[in-house]
Amino acid sequence: MKPLPPASSFSLQCLFWSLYVFLFSLPFEYWDPFGVANVFSVSKMAGLIFAVTFVLNYARFRVTGKYAADIFILFMLWFLAFVRCSSFMNGFDLTFLQCVVMFVMLANVFIVFPAVRKKSIFCLIAGVMTMVLLLCAGIGEEYVGDKGINGRLTFFGTSSNMIGFWGALGCAVIFSFLFGPSVSWKAKMAGAAAFPFLFYAINESGSRGGFILVFLALAVTVLFLPGSFLRRGLVLAAGVGIGAVYFSTLSEDSVLYQRLMMFVDSQDMAYRDTIWGVALDLWKQKPVWGVGADTYYDEISQVLGEVMDTHNIFIWYLVTGGLVSLTLFLIFLWRQGRRLWRAKPRDVLAIIFMFMCLFMFMKAGGIKNQKVIWLLMAYVATCACKRPLPTTDGGEKPA
DSSP states (O other): OOOOOOTTSHHHHHHHHHHHHHHHHGGGTTOOTTSOTTTOOHHHHHHHHHHHHHHHTGGGOOOGGGGHHHHHHHHHHHHHHHHTSSSHHHHOOHHHHHHHHHHHHHHHHHHHOHHHHHHHHHHHHHHHHHHHHHHHTTTTEEEESOTTTTOEEEETTBOHHHHHHHHHHHHHHHHHHHSOTTSOHHHHHHHHHHHHHHHHHHHHHTOHHHHHHHHHHHHHHHHHOOSOHHHHHHHHHHHHHHHHHHHHTOOTTSHHHHHHHHHHHHOOOTTHHHHHHHHHHHHHHSTTTOOOHHHHHHHHHHHHSSOOOOSOHHHHHHHHHHHHHHHHHHHHHHHHHHHHHHOSSOOHHHHHHHHHHHHHHHHOGGGGGOHHHHHHHHHHHTTTOOSOOOOSOTTOOOO
């Protein structure tokens, strides 16, 4: 058998650095200063280099056997949504297919090179912090509506809800190492200093989901962080302090406060109750196989006057692929939960990511086409693989 090239080979270094650049650039994915983003962008170019170098090094990454069921489920979900549509163009969801392929590649890289797993998350958060700092400086800042009244912040075409998610994701990662035992005090202080900037992005975006995710991530950190009851109590006290600081940044005039009060006073769900009602009525027509994406889009556009997703991925699979698709997706999530349970030692950050993904799945049907979600799912899927697999290359040794 021909020996594999060492880990320091040029093609592997290209793979690692293109992956890091790709993840760093995700918050800027829709930035289009030259009007060519449909053809060229940093994210697309880095993603292409990552894919090409992955193929060139495929012999090193042929470890997909234990993930064969996951890959099969995801491709079946894509195929069932496609085959139920009345025309090829209506059903061919290229973006979701790209996300599935990305999930497969990331899972392979994270298994064989565990150090890349954590570095990838830090590169992503570095991109998030760059985005937030630019927003605070007024660069790329745009508002849907009137700023200071009901305007919601956007960033180079990135939606307000995604800005809220990016801010919450930054807070979640900082929580995980802020309360971790093996992080220096300087790093913890630097992480704590980032909270006001992240809170600003969430508040200005008016994202109720981002607001809830911050406290969800904090609660999961407190519940699953290893250590004594005293340590958990100190973490809880610190969390309450962070929550108090966050609430203090909210004013009655802020768009986030107004949207929260709208939900409390009138249970405003941004048309979700109407959308879910339409989707479930369609599902009842063909409960086993669903009606397909195009039928749902036609119906919802007639009701609301515009095309909107189901704002719930479980309902999305139920209406477009019926009980078959929903069951497959639930099996996929169960397999990731089982890996989290079996991971030793406990991976708190992976648990946080799993809860965040579940929350987003329940509030956004279109989240399945967001690359960052499949990065987080790849991180979760590889949480039980702490050792690199034995290889024949001379440059690496199994842990």
